Amino acid sequence: MAEALKSKFAQSQLKQLNAALADGRFVSVRKLLHELPPSDTALILESSPVKTRDDLWELLDADFHGDVLEELSEDVRNGIIGKMIPANVVDALEEMDTDDLAETLSSLPDQVLQDILQSMDSQDRLRAEQALSYGEETAGFIMNTDTITLRPDVTVDVVLRYLRLKGDLPENTDTFYVVNRTDNLVGLVPVARLLTAAPEDKVAEVMDEESEAIPVNMPDDEVASLFERYNWLSAPVVDEKHRLVGRITIDDVVDIIREDAEHSMMSMAGLDDEEDTFAPVLKSTKRRSIWLGVNLLTALMAAAVSDLFEATLSQLAVLAILNTIVPSMGGVAGNQTLTLVIRGMALGHVTSSNSRWLISKELAVGFFNGVIWAVLIASVIALWKQDLLLGIIIAFAMMVNMIAAALSGATLPIVMKKLKIDPALAGSVILTTITDVVGIFAFLGTATLFLL
Template identity: 60%
Template sequence: MPEAFEQDYPLQQLKQVTKSLNSGQFVQVRRMLAKTAPCDTALLLESSPHKIRRLLWQLVDPDVQGDVLEELSEDVRLGIIAQMEPKHIAAATEDMGHDDLGEVLRSLPDTVYKDVVSAMDIQDRERATQALSYQERSAGALMNTDTVTIRPDVTLDVVLRYIRLRGELPEGTDDLYVVDKHNCFIGALSLSTLLTNPPEKIVRDLMDEDCESIPISMDESEVAQLFERHNWISAPVVDDNDQLLGRVTIDDIVDVIREDAEHSLLSLAGLDDEEDTFAPVLKSSKKRSVWLGVNLLTALAAAFVASFFEGTLDVLPILAVLNGIVPSMGGVAGSQSLTLVIRGIAVGHINQTNQRFLMMKELAIGALNGILWSLLIAGVIALWQWDFMLGGVLAFAMFMNLVVAGVAGASIPIILKRMNIDPALAGSVVLTTVTDIVGIFAFLGTATWLLI
């Protein structure tokens, strides 16, 4: 990469590319892209507005377009694929790995997918069929089939000669997988063991028979947790009969961890983690409008509850001023519990055995916070309005809402998870509805009862 681009990447490169495009120096841009790694080209495309992105893609060398497609987020990839002919898509996916091929093909619309498969040769068509045969977001969809297998009854010298004949090892190889004559996985031989032991040693005597394999149907988030816990670089993937099918490598796990983190963060705001930052205005507006509509419904539900106490608000206008305090405090407290529990579910910390303890913990935290802030707000209101009864009403409502918010924040993600609903996406909406309605009802209801 040119030295001018090494700092503040991709900002400097994006400025240079934009300047060259605006001045019509397309040959210069093509040369820049030719010297740029596919992952950096993908970053440059994702960092560019829609019109510049279309022009940049036309200047990318067709020989590396497949590598660039692998690195793009789904939304950006779909936008680029939409301007490609099916035969060009088929050519770009020709040298893709098993996992990347499946990911790209799954993102295609049905009509485009059929045209792309038709444009493939027989061998690539079989690869595509196999890649799509595994469930999405499973170990099968994540794995590559580029494994190096050896037999247990050969010497290390035979293994070394076999590797020399191959000429190269698949990227990310740290273990050679030992299989029997039926291709059943029985162990692993690390490269360090291979290189540091006498060549006359037998593989069976040195292999790791306790090497853990990954079931083909395991969810990719669970696979990522195993990699994180065991500090793996790669791991074998097997079917129900222990037959070796492929392997998962750490570079794919990094993508899974990043995607899960982005999903948890953006879902709280109702955004798609694959959404294109520079997507057209109408497309982005359409996606966000759905979430705004849901939030409008929850706000209307809270307003509907408040409408039952119009008479109370007419008699005591100060209640309208104070009415937003209780739902606001409950929303913040509930969001803290909600975020903590969603994270616990994502990393596998929360299960059937500790859910009860978690609920009791959040109940206790809600009660303690409720006592602290209720006493504080009661004192403030009593001194401000010289009305101890009003301060007591607000304190009681805040205590109740903080307790409910703590329990709701802990229980809502667990309940949604059991219903196969994404807690990160729906949890905040449900929680806001609960804390708003409980807060308004507790405050205005108690005020109607005691002050009117």
């Protein structure tokens, strides 16, 4: 519901902006853009064709560029940055949080990145290089370095006076982190507890000594699982020596969960999860052609199997009519298993300790589904074509393919993950190839043996 309302609101704003642009009312467009939150401005830019997007960006004051760039998807952001001069990009990135800076810079082409780094002063360049030093999809990559640290031997009164002098707190601050003189994390103090503690109490007396810290190299999907499991709002990040290096907040985790969901959905269709909806025709064609080419090769493999039985098909035309049933049923059954296992892996449910049990369970499901649908299809074909043997042949092929589909759907994601291949991206295509080849071979091969 919230997303639908947001979409309608953006559409209304976009209509106003387009009408103002068409009428040449650029002052009105500029005013409308500057009245919007950065997230709404980003949504409007993503919802606009490239020419309109460029016009809107030119009308947006440079002071707002950084905030809007943070909210844009990777493909749209890179397109805009690619048309900016490096000095202007540096100005836009200057106030970015560390995690947003790392994400923005890491997605840029190498030449653009080098141009931007060379345009930075030494302090900003050091901050950028530090942000990029952690691997993508790790805790260090998504963390913020804007943390407030306390010493265990100071009093609550001193801390409160320090906070009043400081003024603003980092965004989403719900906890202060307690470190020793070497910056090792020794505890944490929730803001609520600090505000209600006696002024003369020392931080060591009000802090929680046992604190769950996230290793800087932990994969971001594991970080998201920890936040979900323990209902954290924020968590400290430490290096290999247990020194505090930053923190991760719930808004970062929400981004991870959303990106993972988009990645899984788009990968099933062979698309980039950050692909610009309004990208130029040639760019979109090039990206999609690669995956269509892979799919064509797999389709040719299935056709090659059918070609092995050309003589059989030429003599028994009924087999050509029924030839699509077995592969289709296997494909659907296999994708059900594949989706279930990929989801289980994403949630951390599937591990090396229980994967064998899961494969056995899915094999059993495939067997029983095979029995049910084999009996049903055999009955239908026997009555429809008045041929009991043909019904038995297609039933046997159905059984074989349903079991093959279950085995493939359960094992492919596990094997592909070990090979560091994204199962959401390639699993469906490989599975479909297997069920097509096995289904066609089982059906036409058995028919050749018993009907000719």
